[in-house]
Every structure is written in C-alpha cells, then in structure tokens.
Amino acid sequence: MRIVDLIAKKRDGAAHTQSELSRLMDGYCRGEVPDYQMAAWAMAVYFQGMTASETAELTLAMAQSGEQIDLSPIPGVKVDKHSTGGVGDKTTLIVAPLVAACGVPVAKMSGRGLGHTGGTIDKLESIPGMRTELGREAFLAQVASEGLAVVGQSGNLTPADKRLYGLRDVTATVESIPLIASSIMSKKIAAGADAIVLDVKCGNGAFMKTAAEAEALAEAMVAIGSGVGRATTAVISSMAQPLGTAIGNALEVAEAIRTLQGEGSEDLTELSLLLAAHMVRLGGAASSEEEAMELVRSRLADGSALRRFARFVAAQGGDASVADAPDERLPQAPYRFEVSAEQEGVVAEIDAAQLGTAAMILGAGRAEKDEPIDHAVGLTLLRKLGEPVRAGEALAALHARTPAADEASRLVREAFRIVPAGTQTARSPLVLSIVTESGVQRMQ
Structure with a gap:
C-alpha cells in the first residue's frame, strides 16, 4: 500500500494495521515519507481520531524507531513518572527520592523546558556540580546502587516522535489526543520502565484546559500502557494556580528540599505524596493505596527521602550539602x-x-x-x-x-x-480524578 493510500484510509475513518503504522514511521525516519505527506496524515488523524489499539501500535512504532533502554538487569519493578507540565511543578524532585527511599527503583529520563521555566533537568542543573548526562552503563549502575538516577533524554530516543512533534507544531495538529498520548508514552516505553504514573494537569496553567480534556488524554495514555504490558495510573490534578509557592529553577529546587524536610506547602506535599504512593503500589512495595500512602508518609517524616535525595545528588557529582542548606548553596x-x-x-x-x-x-x-x-x-x-x-x-x-x-x-x-472579603468564590480540589485500567474515579 502506498503512503497516499494510508493517508486516504485514515481520511475516510478506517483503522490502520500494525504493519501500516510501522511502515509509516520507519519511512518517515528514513526520509522516504516527505513532510507534506506526514502532515496530511496527521491532519487526517486530527479529524478522524484513532482506536485504542491503533494508538498503542503507533506508540510502539515510535518507541522502536530509536534507542530503547533495557532496565531488566536492575532488580525489582522499575517505575517512572511523567507530568504533562504546569507552573511551579517540581514534584519529580520530591517524588523520585521518596519512592526510592521506599525500595522502588526510579530510572528517569527527563527533558529540558520550553516556556515559562526549565524542565526537571534545568532545575537539577541549578545544583552546583550536578551532572545530568550519564552513559548507559553509569545510568544503570547508579539506579542499581542508589535506587535513583535522573538524566537528560538520549539523543536517539524516539526519533520518529521528535520529527513528528516538530511537524505537528507547525501544521496545527498538536491538539490531537492520540498523537499527544503516543508522543508521551513512546518516550516512557523506550525509557524501559515496568510501570508508569502520569500527572495530567488541567486548568489555565496547563496544556489541557478542562478536566474533560485531561481525562480523555489520561484514558488514552493508560490504555496505551496497559496495551503494551506496562501498568499505568494517571492522576488528574488542577493547575488553577501554581503548584507550591516557587516558580523558577533554583527556587523550585529549594522548595522541593524544604518539602523533603517536612516544611512544604500543603498542595505540593499532598500531590507529591499521592503520586509517590501510586508509584510505590505499582512497584510492589505496598499491596494497597492505603498501605502505600502510610509508607511514603513515614519515609518523608523520618528523613529517609531527604537523605536519599542527598545521596542521589552526590552520585551525580552535585553538592550534597544543598539538602541541608538550599538557600546558601543554590x-x-x-x-x-x-x-x-x-x-x-x-x-x-x-x-x-x-x-x-x-x-x-x-x-x-x-x-x-x-x-x-x-x-x-x-x-x-x-x-x-x-x-x-x-x-x-x-x-x-x-x-x-x-x-x-x-x-x-x-x-x-x-x-x-x-x-471583597465574604464574596463567594469557587474552589476546585487539587486532585480531580484517578484514571486506571478499571476506569475513572472522580474525587468528591
């Protein structure tokens, strides 16, 4: 089947086969499918959508287009976490050491930010001496020894997604749930995690503006994860206001450290504990959500999470004393x-x-x-x-x-x-719903 036939097939609302999607992505990466044909196909997807199985197959095709990380030499269930991005979102800096302190290994590849503040890697580079580029063997060795490593994404991770995302950005096809979901999940799958927890933001400070849009994206990503054998849970959280009190790289690192010291703001602490609890449960360190929450609360309270953060920073060449005096060291x-x-x-x-x-x-x-x-x-x-x-x-x-x-x-x-004081104002909860393979649980 010619590429133009694949475009026509999707234009007319039919579903692609796995081999068709693999051919399309492989051809695009090799330069055999020109941008104008891929743009036409993306627009057809924008209007016609994709089935859950199609979206999962597209995700796998993008994940397999480049390097894939094999985490199997590391014992245990490896759990990853992804946020769709929000203002003041520094939860990875809290959640990753907290989960590692519970005995669940976290091997995370993160990106740099484009927009209001830096990404997780930019934030970490606020710490003097911190290295965010590790070779594959060093990356795996650190996860095995410390239970945690956070590094920049490999240059050859999901090249098909990189090319397609850049094209979508200039062809008005970014706002397509199947394409957004496959873009995010292809990177998570290529990074090798056994289980994934997603923080899907909604509100004026997020990409998804409404709870309904966020739930649709979360359901698509959970379906992809489940479809390819990765246990996946999504938390829908509100971005009606910035998370915590700090916006800016070193400022957010300092706030994350204060949270690990037990002095974080209520909303940042609440969301971080919830995300960590879901990761701990998927990682097999707890048999229920209640047990997982009790475990992460105890690791935060007894200082284990803060000590793990300091070990992680030191392992990647950073100044570990930042964990004791962030305002002096940052x-x-x-x-x-x-x-x-x-x-x-x-x-x-x-x-x-x-x-x-x-x-x-x-x-x-x-x-x-x-x-x-x-x-x-x-x-x-x-x-x-x-x-x-x-x-x-x-x-x-x-x-x-x-x-x-x-x-x-x-x-x-x-x-x-x-x-004026006394005026009735609407307040939405911080966590709106939880999405799993079993369905959507909305918070009251």
Whole structure:
C-alpha cells in the first residue's frame, strides 16, 4: 500500500494495521515519507481520531524507531513518572527520592523546558556540580546502587516522535489526543520502565484546559500502557494556580528540599505524596493505596527521602550539602522586590499561565529551544487562592537579575484577582480524578 493510500484510509475513518503504522514511521525516519505527506496524515488523524489499539501500535512504532533502554538487569519493578507540565511543578524532585527511599527503583529520563521555566533537568542543573548526562552503563549502575538516577533524554530516543512533534507544531495538529498520548508514552516505553504514573494537569496553567480534556488524554495514555504490558495510573490534578509557592529553577529546587524536610506547602506535599504512593503500589512495595500512602508518609517524616535525595545528588557529582542548606548553596538572584495588592480582599483567581510568562521574562524559561536559562531568577508566591490580603501587602516576590522588572511586575499584579472579603468564590480540589485500567474515579 502506498503512503497516499494510508493517508486516504485514515481520511475516510478506517483503522490502520500494525504493519501500516510501522511502515509509516520507519519511512518517515528514513526520509522516504516527505513532510507534506506526514502532515496530511496527521491532519487526517486530527479529524478522524484513532482506536485504542491503533494508538498503542503507533506508540510502539515510535518507541522502536530509536534507542530503547533495557532496565531488566536492575532488580525489582522499575517505575517512572511523567507530568504533562504546569507552573511551579517540581514534584519529580520530591517524588523520585521518596519512592526510592521506599525500595522502588526510579530510572528517569527527563527533558529540558520550553516556556515559562526549565524542565526537571534545568532545575537539577541549578545544583552546583550536578551532572545530568550519564552513559548507559553509569545510568544503570547508579539506579542499581542508589535506587535513583535522573538524566537528560538520549539523543536517539524516539526519533520518529521528535520529527513528528516538530511537524505537528507547525501544521496545527498538536491538539490531537492520540498523537499527544503516543508522543508521551513512546518516550516512557523506550525509557524501559515496568510501570508508569502520569500527572495530567488541567486548568489555565496547563496544556489541557478542562478536566474533560485531561481525562480523555489520561484514558488514552493508560490504555496505551496497559496495551503494551506496562501498568499505568494517571492522576488528574488542577493547575488553577501554581503548584507550591516557587516558580523558577533554583527556587523550585529549594522548595522541593524544604518539602523533603517536612516544611512544604500543603498542595505540593499532598500531590507529591499521592503520586509517590501510586508509584510505590505499582512497584510492589505496598499491596494497597492505603498501605502505600502510610509508607511514603513515614519515609518523608523520618528523613529517609531527604537523605536519599542527598545521596542521589552526590552520585551525580552535585553538592550534597544543598539538602541541608538550599538557600546558601543554590544560586541567588541579586535583586528581590515585591509586588503588592492594590485593594483589600481575598484572592479569588490566579492566572498561573501569566505568572509563568512573568518568570520567563525574568529569564527562568526559554522561548526558543537553545536559549540559556538563568537558574537564579523567578517568583515566590506570598498569597494563594482563598487567602486574605490588605492593600499594600505583598502578593509575590520577584527574584531578578536587574534592579527593575516592570513588565514582569505588571504581569504578576494582573495575574491576581482580588474580591471583597465574604464574596463567594469557587474552589476546585487539587486532585480531580484517578484514571486506571478499571476506569475513572472522580474525587468528591
């Protein structure tokens, strides 16, 4: 069958076979399928969708297009975690050592950020001396000895996905659930984990804006994982406001460490414990969600998770003393100034995406792929949803490289909507639902 026939088949709503999808992805990677034909096929998928089995086969074809990591030499069930991204999301820095402290190995490949702040790798590189590039043997050896390694993604991991994603970005086909799900899951599968926990964000600070969209994506990804033999659970969490209080690389590392010290904000601690508990259960260290939650709470409380974080940092060449004194060991911006409320009342809304943009303007993120990141700059929230504030009191603090940041200050001030005290405001829970192979469990 010619490539044009595959395009027509999907255009007309028919399902592809495994061999057709493999041929399509292989041909695209080898340059035999031109961009214009792949763009036409992606648009057909955008309008016609894909069945669960088709999406799973597409995912496998992309995972098999390049390097695949074999984690089988490492004893135990290896569990990975992925977040669809949100403002102030530093949960990996907390969850990974917490899960490893429970005896479940975490072998994680992470990416760099494009947008409001850096990705997990950018955050880790805030730590003096931290190496995020390890050879395969060193990566496996560290997971075996320390129970945890977090490194940058291999250059040859899922090349088909890299090419297709770049094409989707310029052909208005990014917002396709099967293509989003296969893109995310192909990287997770190629990275070798036995089980996967997904944190799917929704709200104004996330890619998926509604709970319904987030659930649809989560169900697609869980179906893919189950379809290829990887136990998968997804947590739908709200991005109606930034997670925690820090936005910016070193600032987020410091907040993650404070959370491991038992001093984290309520929302960040709650979500981190929940994600860790699901990973621990899938990893076989607990037989139920309740037992898993009890175990992760105990490892956080007794300092085991913090000590594991320090060991992990040291193993990758970083300054382990950062675990004891993050504010002294991490980069600091030379200027700090506050953005104050102009009226008295209660914080009713926070535009998380706008705060993310402000952090990027300060230098915490990158608008283009190869732009440098300033690890020291960013924002600290001093008020969150539902909290009272008086006129002239600080809403947030800016950590800046220059003595003035007028545009960022304006964005921060406008991101907060304050209503008179006593005004009824809607509050959504932090965790909206849990998606497993058995279905969707919505939180009350």
